[in-house]
Amino acid sequence: TQSTRPQRLLHAVQKNATRGDPRSVVKAIDNFCRQKEWAMNVGDEKGCILDSVVSEVNPVTVLELGTYCGYSTVRIASLLPPHAKLITLEFNPDYAKIARQVIAWAGLEDKIQLVEGPSGEWIPKMKEQFGVKTFDLVFLDHWKDRYLPDTKLLEDCGLLRKGSILLADNVICPGTPDYLEYVRNSPRYKSQYFKSHLEYTKVEDGLEKSVFLG
Numbered sequence: 278t279q280s281t282r283p284q285r286l287l288h289a290v291q292k293n294a295t296r297g298d299p300r301s302v303v304k305a306i307d308n309f310c311r312q313k314e315w316a317m318n319v320g321d322e323k324g325c326i327l328d329s330v331v332s333e334v335n336p337v338t339v340l341e342l343g344t345y346c347g348y349s350t351v352r353i354a355s356l357l358p359p360h361a362k363l364i365t366l367e368f369n370p371d372y373a374k375i376a377r378q379v380i381a382w383a384g385l386e387d388k389i390q391l392v393e394g395p396s397g398e399w400i401p402k403m404k405e406q407f408g409v410k411t412f413d414l415v416f417l418d419h420w421k422d423r424y425l426p427d428t429k430l431l432e433d434c435g436l437l438r439k440g441s442i443l444l445a446d447n448v449i450c451p452g453t454p455d456y457l458e459y460v461r462n463s464p465r466y467k468s469q470y471f472k473s474h475l476e477y478t479k480v481e482d483g484l485e486k487s488v489f490l491g
């Protein structure tokens with residue numbers, strides 16, 4: 278039977294990356310996507326912006342919406358302090374299966390909790406299921422029409438505190454117009470746009486960093 282793109286991406290990691298070395302996993306995926314097949318990872322250019330925001334925030338609790346193959350999951354987790362935790366939500370079981378193996382190859386299972394299912398169902402359960410009080414950093418990279426409803430859900434569930442950072446991928450391409458309008462005009466957020474490019478292309482895209490003001 279024909280393999281899927283996520284399966285081919287995983288094989289590229291297992292062939293070219295060193296077990297237990299997250300940076301080599303990130304490199305192997307970027308090389309695969311540049312040389313072989315495009316895939317919707319945040320990529321190396323936007324990934325550097327992600328790295329700088331993670332390093333600046335130094336978060337203890339992180340939520341990632343949209344795991345896909347685990348590229349940004351590994352990229353973020355490799356920068357976290359020792360007792361920090363990253364919860365990543367993935368809706369598609371096939372993506373989740375691949376992501377678990379990519380995360381294992383990077384040796385980051387202890388820092389990452391991959392949860393399968395729709396964000397709308399899981400966000401209200403974060404406190405009771407995972408003992409989360411609030412998130413220091415949320416990386417939004419899932420379905421683009423879910424960014425705004427899930428942000429409002431995070432607010433309503435008391436999962437954001439004064440100073441929590443939302444970092445959103447793809448605010449230009451594919452685009453999240455309703456989310457951008459909200460975080461840029463709401464008095465409850467201070468927003469900043471980091472201009473970049475759609476992963477592995479010359480098409481404009483960017484990350485929007487928004488600080489929740491409480």
Ligand SMILES: O=C(NCCc1nnc(-c2ccc3[nH]cnc3c2)[nH]1)c1cc(-c2ccc(F)cc2)cc(O)c1O
Nearest residue numbers: 317343344345366367368395396418419420447450451
């Ligand atoms: O769709 C994207 N990403 C989303 C995947 C996902 N992985 N998991 C989910 C999930 C997770 C929990 C959920 N709960 C409810 N819906 C959910 C969806 N969604 C995406 C698409 C592009 C893209 C750009 C230009 C093109 F020509 C084609 C494509 C680029 C990107 O950087 C992306 O991130």
Ligand SMILES: [Mg+2]
Nearest residue numbers: 319418446447
């Ligand atoms: Mg993305």
